[in-house]
Amino acid sequence: MSDQKITPSQLRSRWWFDNPEHPGTTAICIERYMNYGVTLEELRSGKPIIGIAQSGSDLTPCNRHHIELVKRVKDGIRAAGGVPFEFPMHPIHENVRRPTAALDRNLAYLGLVEVLHGYPLDGVVLTTGCDKTTPACLMAAATVNIPAIVLSGGPMLNGWRGSNERVGSGTIIWELRKRLAAGDIDYEEFLSRATDSAPSVGHCNTMGTASTMNSMAECLGMSLPGSAIIPAPYKERSIVAYDTGKRIVDMVWEDIRPLDILTREAFENAIVACSALGGSSNAPIHIIAIARHAGIEITNDDWQQLGHQISLLSNVMPAGVYLCEEFYRAGGVPAVLNELLKVGKLHGEARTVNGRTLAENVEGRETLDEDVIRRYDKPLVEHAGFINLKGNLFDSALMKTSVISDEFRQRFLSRPDDPDAFEGRVAVFDGSEDYHARIDDPDLEIDENTVLVMRGAGPVGHPGGAEVVNMQPPEALIKRGIESLPCLGDGRQSGTSGSPSILNAAPEAAVGGGLALLETGDRIRIDLRKGEANLLVSDEDLAQRRERLASRGGYIYPPHQTPWQEIQRGMVEQHDRGMTLEPATKYRDVARR
Numbered sequence: 001m002s003d004q005k006i007t008p009s010q011l012r013s014r015w016w017f018d019n020p021e022h023p024g025t026t027a028i029c030i031e032r033y034m035n036y037g038v039t040l041e042e043l044r045s046g047k048p049i050i051g052i053a054q055s056g057s058d059l060t061p062c063n064r065h066h067i068e069l070v071k072r073v074k075d076g077i078r079a080a081g082g083v084p085f086e087f088p089m090h091p092i093h094e095n096v097r098r099p100t101a102a103l104d105r106n107l108a109y110l111g112l113v114e115v116l117h118g119y120p121l122d123g124v125v126l127t128t129g130c131d132k133t134t135p136a137c138l139m140a141a142a143t144v145n146i147p148a149i150v151l152s153g154g155p156m157l158n159g160w161r162g163s164n165e166r167v168g169s170g171t172i173i174w175e176l177r178k179r180l181a182a183g184d185i186d187y188e189e190f191l192s193r194a195t196d197s198a199p200s201v202g203h204c205n206t207m208g209t210a211s212t213m214n215s216m217a218e219c220l221g222m223s224l225p226g227s228a229i230i231p232a233p234y235k236e237r238s239i240v241a242y243d244t245g246k247r248i249v250d251m252v253w254e255d256i257r258p259l260d261i262l263t264r265e266a267f268e269n270a271i272v273a274c275s276a277l278g279g280s281s282n283a284p285i286h287i288i289a290i291a292r293h294a295g296i297e298i299t300n301d302d303w304q305q306l307g308h309q310i311s312l313l314s315n316v317m318p319a320g321v322y323l324c325e326e327f328y329r330a331g332g333v334p335a336v337l338n339e340l341l342k343v344g345k346l347h348g349e350a351r352t353v354n355g356r357t358l359a360e361n362v363e364g365r366e367t368l369d370e371d372v373i374r375r376y377d378k379p380l381v382e383h384a385g386f387i388n389l390k391g392n393l394f395d396s397a398l399m400k401t402s403v404i405s406d407e408f409r410q411r412f413l414s415r416p417d418d419p420d421a422f423e424g425r426v427a428v429f430d431g432s433e434d435y436h437a438r439i440d441d442p443d444l445e446i447d448e449n450t451v452l453v454m455r456g457a458g459p460v461g462h463p464g465g466a467e468v469v470n471m472q473p474p475e476a477l478i479k480r481g482i483e484s485l486p487c488l489g490d491g492r493q494s495g496t497s498g499s500p501s502i503l504n505a506a507p508e509a510a511v512g513g514g515l516a517l518l519e520t521g522d523r524i525r526i527d528l529r530k531g532e533a534n535l536l537v538s539d540e541d542l543a544q545r546r547e548r549l550a551s552r553g554g555y556i557y558p559p560h561q562t563p564w565q566e567i568q569r570g571m572v573e574q575h576d577r578g579m580t581l582e583p584a585t586k587y588r589d590v591a592r593r
């Protein structure tokens with residue numbers, strides 16, 4: 001303990017466990033925690049009570065090994081003189097939860113806020129892993145503002161097919177679906193090859209949303225340096241769990257709180273690092289949400305301005321060829337941050353949970369494999385961040401440029417007079433069921449110049465927002481070798497997808513966005529250099545369509561299936577505002593209330 005600011009009598013948990021003004025409260029709290037063996041000495045001798053937010057369970061395989069890992073967290077907490085109290089979080093499992101795991105990010109956030117506010121906790125270890133678990137935890141940490149530290153569960157080991165073909169989580173599914181559609185493989189082979197990608201405990205081993213968001217937590221300064229990407233089964237993962245437990249106790253004494261760390265500089269660091277990592281297109285939504293709960297306004301314009309100029313350094317799927325195990329062995333997040341810092345792209349003075357600055361944490365952490373983590377002057381892709389597109393279709397939609405392939409560029413972005421723009425006829429789908437029902441319908445006349453549009457997939461249209469924008473072409477086109485078409489929509493797409501879609505469009509069709517006015521057969525023009533996306537019809541025609549839509553009662557979306565869907569739809573904001581619950585964003589520092 002280097003810098004003690006808090007004395008035992010100032011611990012927040014004293015209100016519950018040693019409160020002479022409210023003897024009844026103390027009595028009922030003490031007797032009930034002692035009923036399973038906690039001692040009076042642990043509760044009353046001024047030890048910090050440390051919560052452990054357990055995100056793992058049998059329902060959440062990506063985070064399940066936290067059940068084992070927290071034993072080491074507890075050892076660390078006790079070694080540093082704290083008392084661990086583990087409690088469950090609402091489960092969020094990405095690829096199983098219907099209608100979408102994103103619906104639960106805000107629900108888990110709310111639950112966590114109530115627990116952290118309402119129980120006798122002096123600090124908390126937030127166990128993260130699967131996609132939305134990390135933002136839910138960080139959003140709650142920002143709102144409550146008790147000392148908090150993130151512990152990632154870590155990615156799975158590399159998946160292999162045979163001895164040398166890497167099989168990456170999620171990414172392989174997008175690939176195999178095309179093979180299945182083309183008739184190259186059958187259903188059984190599809191399933192068998194998919195399971196190759198998941199050889200151990202842990203979360204997705206690609207730079208999907210899970211690895212991205214855990215890396216973001218580290219870049220924000222909210223987890224121990226180097227901890228985000230340690231593969232789940234490695235011994236270093238258990239060691240860092242122990243260190244995390246020790247560190248949170250000191251953080252309580254030092255009174256280091258999330259809002260001391262989650263500054264504008266920290267968010268700018270995260271945006272820059274996300275481009276260099278080839279991070280998920282879900283990251284802007286979650287980072288904007290965490291920032292809003294920390295009282296900091298981050299926009300998609302910030303993402304383009306700060307992030308687009310940054311080069312891609314991590315050669316990890318879906319933007320690259322390796323997986324997270326190799327990324328970790330090549331130096332992981334600290335090596336990327338060190339490279340960015342050397343070229344002046346980061347705020348090195350940003351504070352982190354270990355009490356040191358980001359620059360101090362990554363000093364000397366050079367890449368150990370220059371193919372897996374590139375030097376800044378030898379990147380995989382230059383200008384690898386997101387472009388923020390605007391126009392009469394939406395106010396904001398993002399395109400991840402690090403995944404634009406040469407083949408895609410040649411087909412759509414190669415007109416000599418206009419190299420960064422393309423025009424196309426659209427085929428419009430209202431939600432993924434409509435897409436699956438009609439994609440092979442010849443009446444849609446989809447050819448190699450068609451832009452596939454998905455609407456009704458935003459936070460309101462499909463409660464929580466669906467990861468469905470990366471649509472594959474009709475089977476007939478795939479069989480002719482056309483494996484991708486430009487896609488655009490108000491939904492999201494999986495972070496493991498390498499599709500250069502235009503997504504997260506806001507406002508979505510369901511709340512009156514321009515996508516609601518599109519009709520199959522319309523032409524749209526996308527200009528990446530100007531950052532524009534426009535429907536090519538006259539203003540009069542658009543106005544008439546808007547009137548017709550209004551007379552039908554607006555864009556129709558499916559009814560609520562559960563109470564939470566109705567509650568969330570009534571107050572959720574659009575993707576460019578982080579998909580936060582509007583009334584929740586005004587609460588700050590609630591631990592002190």
Ligand code: FES
Nearest residue numbers: 062130203204210
């Ligand atoms: Fe859980 Fe990818 S499905 S991390």
Ligand code: MG
Nearest residue numbers: 094467494495
């Ligand atoms: Mg996903």
